[in-house]
Amino acid sequence: MSRRSPHLAVPDVASLRARLEKARGAAADANTDALLIAPGSDLRYLIGEAGGSFERLTTLVVPAGDAAPALVVPKLEAPGYAGVPLDDLGVELVTWVDGDDPYGLVAGRLGSPGRVAVSDAMAALHVLALRAAVAGAEQTLAGPVLRELRMRKDAAEIAALRKAGQAIDRVHARMGEWLVPGRTEAEVGADITAAIVEEGHLAADFVIVGSGPNGASPHHDVSDRVIERGDIVVIDIGGPIAEGYNSDSTRTYAVGEPRDADVAGTYAVLQRAQAAAVEAVRPGATAEQIDAAAREIITEAGFGAEFIHRTGHGIGLDVHEEPYIVGGNSLPLEAGMAFSVEPGIYQAGRWGARIEDIVVVTADGVEALNNRPHELVVLGS
Structure with missing residues (x-):
């Protein structure tokens, strides 16, 4: 077949x-x-x-x-x-x-x-x-x-990745339609899956809806857990567009005011770390330096053990491809390289958070292909 x-x-x-x-x-x-x-x-x-x-x-x-x-x-x-x-x-x-x-x-x-x-x-x-x-x-x-x-994207490939990034941003912009108390992760995921296609993708390649303690599992899928008011919810979504290139973007949401008192302070650490890593992207910087830019801030704040994955992965015709933004990778970045910047903090049994943008190395710096707010978005407050 x-x-x-x-x-x-x-x-x-x-x-x-x-x-x-x-x-x-x-x-x-x-x-x-x-x-x-x-x-x-x-x-x-x-x-x-x-x-x-x-x-x-x-x-x-x-x-x-x-x-x-x-x-x-x-x-x-x-x-x-x-x-x-x-x-x-x-x-x-x-x-x-x-x-x-x-x-x-x-x-x-x-x-x-x-x-x-x-x-x-x-x-x-x-x-x-x-x-x-x-x-x-x-x-x-x-x-x-x-x-x-494949690591060095040409103008047409970057244009396709930019188009994919805009399409997935439109899905994140609609999250308030679906992410409400009383619905299950699976129900929210089904709506997101449909919207990914509606907003310009061929299909949804992955939909992660990690609510409450499930958000502390970076590769959680969806479950029958009922979303509750006060939950922190990690939404990681993406898929291919007609050109074959993929989107991949994560934002973290609060369903109403967060119930845990430490959310604001912890999330502020994550936001600083993600911004610092994006700012560090430029030609000549190494992949491991971008990882370190995020990891050092999270570690200094006392959450190093809760950041349990690399800072990013390349993206193109595959969702995960070279270059990998991880400690030990001394690869110098070059214009045209595209990858995610997605640090996370995961508190097992409680809640987790991740912020992910796709970025492209330019001749003199970086272009972010996702432009939704990086702040913790409080829905229905």
Whole structure:
């Protein structure tokens, strides 16, 4: 069965052709003879279509040398790529039918490579079969090669991320419609899910409604807990737009005046930390320095043990991708890198809070793609 993402806009041919050439060059620079790209975001990045399959092999073969790239795809799946300008991209379409050996087909195109790189998320059944078919070649991951391209967004990608950020901001602006006492997290989540599509996304990729003690679990989903007056509620939501790029934004709300006396002071610490981290973003700063900018403020206020995750993650065709804003990552930031800045404070059994914006590194600083208020929003007071 095909597993393709519908209704995605395809980048222009010139952009895709440039990406393929950069991927070829990056493979050569990494002493890799070819990239084998499975369906997913890497394939979407290179040819404009994410594709999808399960037990049947689909792979884009990108040689480091002069040979033409080839999309090896089951014949029954080929119509799904009709909208991809393969001829204009110089990509040969190679089909196979059940009973053929697609792994041998790929091996035949590669010749005798010394090293091939496979997609990070390629299914193990394909990875192992390709390893057997391309005997003698070292098999590595394609992620370290392609992330050098995907981390640096071009103007069109940034425009898509900006559009996604504006769309999710419109959902947060409507939170007072749904977040009221007496409703369950699941009921609120269903309304948010519908609104995410209404406001310009293809789908809701995730909806976190963490009320009261559930807000202290950063990756809480939704539950049947009934939201009570005085609750602090963490709302973390996002999804893809037609261009394939994702939104991801978190705001923390109070349903009426907070019942706990320490909310205002604790939240003020979090707000300072998030603002400091955003302000620290600039070309040349390192990923770990951005993490430290937030973490130091939270730790000095006595909440270091309650900040239990990294400060951010890259975003683009995937919700989570490089660069990761975390201690130990000395990667210097460059213009075009896009990532979240989302420190949190989580008090187990009581309540939690998180503030998250997507930001883009500019030539001389930073642009925030989310612009909803950072203050604790009190609803229904």
